[in-house]
Amino acid sequence: MATAPAANDNARPSRLGPFLRSPAFGLVLVALLAAAPAAAVLLGQPFWLTMATRVAIFALAALSLSFILGQGGLVSFGHAAPFGIGAYAVLILADLGFTDALVAFPVAFLAGALFSGVTGTVALRTRGVYFIMITLALAQMAFFTFTSLSAYGGDDGMTLWARSTVAGQKWLKNDLTFAYLAIGLLALFLVLGNRVLASRFGRVFRGLKENESRLAALGYDAYPVRLVAYALAGGVAAVAGALLANQTEFVSPAYMAWQRSGDLIVMVVLGGLGPLHGAIVGAAVVLVVEETLSHLTEHWKIIFGPLLILIVLLRGGLIARILGGRRG
Amino acid sequence: MADPILKLDDLSKNFGALPVTRHVSLEVLPGEIHAVIGPNGAGKTTLINQISGVLKPDRGRVLFAGQDVTRLGVAARARLGLARIFQISSVVAGFSAQENVALAAQAKAGSSFRFLKPARADRAIEDKAAESLAAVGLARRADVAAALLSHGEKRALELAMALVQAPRLVLLDEPMAGTGKAETERLTELLAGLRGRLPMLLIEHDMATVFALADRITVLVEGAVAASGSPEAIRNDPVVRRAYLGEDAHA
Numbered sequence: 001m002a003t004a005p006a007a008n009d010n011a012r013p014s015r016l017g018p019f020l021r022s023p024a025f026g027l028v029l030v031a032l033l034a035a036a037p038a039a040a041v042l043l044g045q046p047f048w049l050t051m052a053t054r055v056a057i058f059a060l061a062a063l064s065l066s067f068i069l070g071q072g073g074l075v076s077f078g079h080a081a082p083f084g085i086g087a088y089a090v091l092i093l094a095d096l097g098f099t100d101a102l103v104a105f106p107v108a109f110l111a112g113a114l115f116s117g118v119t120g121t122v123a124l125r126t127r128g129v130y131f132i133m134i135t136l137a138l139a140q141m142a143f144f145t146f147t148s149l150s151a152y153g154g155d156d157g158m159t160l161w162a163r164s165t166v167a168g169q170k171w172l173k174n175d176l177t178f179a180y181l182a183i184g185l186l187a188l189f190l191v192l193g194n195r196v197l198a199s200r201f202g203r204v205f206r207g208l209k210e211n212e213s214r215l216a217a218l219g220y221d222a223y224p225v226r227l228v229a230y231a232l233a234g235g236v237a238a239v240a241g242a243l244l245a246n247q248t249e250f251v252s253p254a255y256m257a258w259q260r261s262g263d264l265i266v267m268v269v270l271g272g273l274g275p276l277h278g279a280i281v282g283a284a285v286v287l288v289v290e291e292t293l294s295h296l297t298e299h300w301k302i303i304f305g306p307l308l309i310l311i312v313l314l315r316g317g318l319i320a321r322i323l324g325g326r327r328g
Numbered sequence: 329m330a331d332p333i334l335k336l337d338d339l340s341k342n343f344g345a346l347p348v349t350r351h352v353s354l355e356v357l358p359g360e361i362h363a364v365i366g367p368n369g370a371g372k373t374t375l376i377n378q379i380s381g382v383l384k385p386d387r388g389r390v391l392f393a394g395q396d397v398t399r400l401g402v403a404a405r406a407r408l409g410l411a412r413i414f415q416i417s418s419v420v421a422g423f424s425a426q427e428n429v430a431l432a433a434q435a436k437a438g439s440s441f442r443f444l445k446p447a448r449a450d451r452a453i454e455d456k457a458a459e460s461l462a463a464v465g466l467a468r469r470a471d472v473a474a475a476l477l478s479h480g481e482k483r484a485l486e487l488a489m490a491l492v493q494a495p496r497l498v499l500l501d502e503p504m505a506g507t508g509k510a511e512t513e514r515l516t517e518l519l520a521g522l523r524g525r526l527p528m529l530l531i532e533h534d535m536a537t538v539f540a541l542a543d544r545i546t547v548l549v550e551g552a553v554a555a556s557g558s559p560e561a562i563r564n565d566p567v568v569r570r571a572y573l574g575e576d577a578h579a
Binding site: 196200201202203206210211213214215216217219220228 | 427489
């Protein structure tokens with residue numbers, strides 16, 4: 001179908017491609033994102049400060065999904081579940097009197113990893129469409145569990161009393177500081193993620209996506225490797241959820257609705273399913289387009305949908321298309 | 329006589345009502361190249377799938393390295409030292425040749441649950457991989473993505489992946505399928521160079537290769553062993569000539 005354009009692309013000499021796929025370019029993207037909050041404050045545009053923070057938070061969630069989906073071929077349609085669990089971890093811990101981020105964030109990570117680890121023991125027994133459906137089903141179970149938590153607002157969710165403290169200090173009340181916490185965590189997990197992908201573990205995990213039967217013939221069991229990756233990705237998604245709870249100072253089951261899982265997949269696909277930092281581009285594009293189009297019309301999804309289809313049909317993701325580098 | 333490295337004991341398998349493996353017993357001795365030949369549909373690939381663990385036999389046992397592995401899966405058998413070269417080349421297309429072999433070497437060198445140290449920093453594994461690539465003549469193609477290698481090169485790459493694991497037995501499922509004449513000769517030479525050091529179970533259509541390599545040949549017809557013996561004996565076996573070799577008997 002699309003072989004002809006692909007051939008053209010290969011013929012086009014591009015030295016940019018390898019750079020765009022390299023971890024170094026990921027750091028360039030983070031640096032660009034890091035410039036936004038400072039610029040927003042200097043130019044007196046507080047909205048763009050909020051926007052940059054949101055982009056960093058969703059980029060982190062999308063990055064964790066990209067780790068299992070883009071690199072491992074695990075199409076999870078339930079990634080909003082650990083994301084929402086991270087948000088609830090902050091809310092519930094605050095309710096219990098643990099308001100410090102140094103407690104809340106690690107606990108959020110562990111809760112997300114635990115949820116993904118436990119549900120993964122079931123989901124990873126399946127393949128293909130079944131995996132997509134079972135991850136969706138498990139996430140919906142989490143969703144309905146939290147809608148029935150009347151102590152924490154049920155359907156409506158609940159306002160967070162205050163943002164997490166850091167070692168007892170209320171630094172995160174400042175939106176600029178908070179933005180840099182989000183961007184800092186994004187940078188940290190981007191670097192860590194790339195490191196894991198380059199490790200012995202990452203080599204096996206990436207190999208499994210391409211040729212599971214060959215890896216079996218080499219003596220590798222897919223299941224434990226995928227389970228660990230799946231749990232780690234859940235933990236990182238939960239950290240993003242913990243950030244979002246703090247930014248909006250509000251937590252509700254909508255954070256783990258299936259639409260949010262879909263949004264995360266869209267971000268990863270837009271980013272090109274390749275290197276992890278594609279998720280940053282994907283998250284930025286989705287959030288900015290959503291913001292822009294929703295000003296134009298309430299039915300902005302009518303425009304966004306076809307736009308999305310167009311991009312997917314062009315294959316290779318946005319970075320690849322616009323800047324001329326191709327994956328693989 | 330030395331204990332066989334692989335022993336199939338009365339192996340049977342049906343696909344529905346169709347018997348595809350019928351009471352097959354055979355042995356591969358240490359250092360031996362044992363070829364399994366037979367016309368299309370004789371059940372050669374089904375047999376190799378039962379040896380590697382892809383399929384479970386309905387009846388009978390697979391003994392590998394003195395251990396009953398009938399109930400073990402593919403990966404577990406591989407860890408015991410059973411390497412396989414697939415009928416259709418099977419490598420990790422997106423990895424370089426070097427990384428493919430390193431991946432194979434890594435399976436034999438400690439835990440893969442190491443998360444932070446770059447895999448390429450492990451000199452011992454990288455050196456072993458480079459050595460194995462050189463042994464099959466792919467040293468200069470080490471950094472090329474496996475997807476871009478020629479058919480024959482992919483075959484050689486699979487062989488390098490098998491060798492780097494220092495296996496106790498290599499299953500070769502039609503290694504010459506689809507390769508050109510020159511490549512077939514080169515691969516045959518490579519395999520002949522391993523004779524005596526590495527036992528192999530070879531399934532192959534190319535009779536020249538079979539008779540050049542095999543120490544022992546088993547003929548499979550309609551899922552059952554029709555004859556088994558030295559290449560000389562098989563060449564002169566009237567049953568085999570009628571059932572299978574026929575016009576191919578020029579070899």
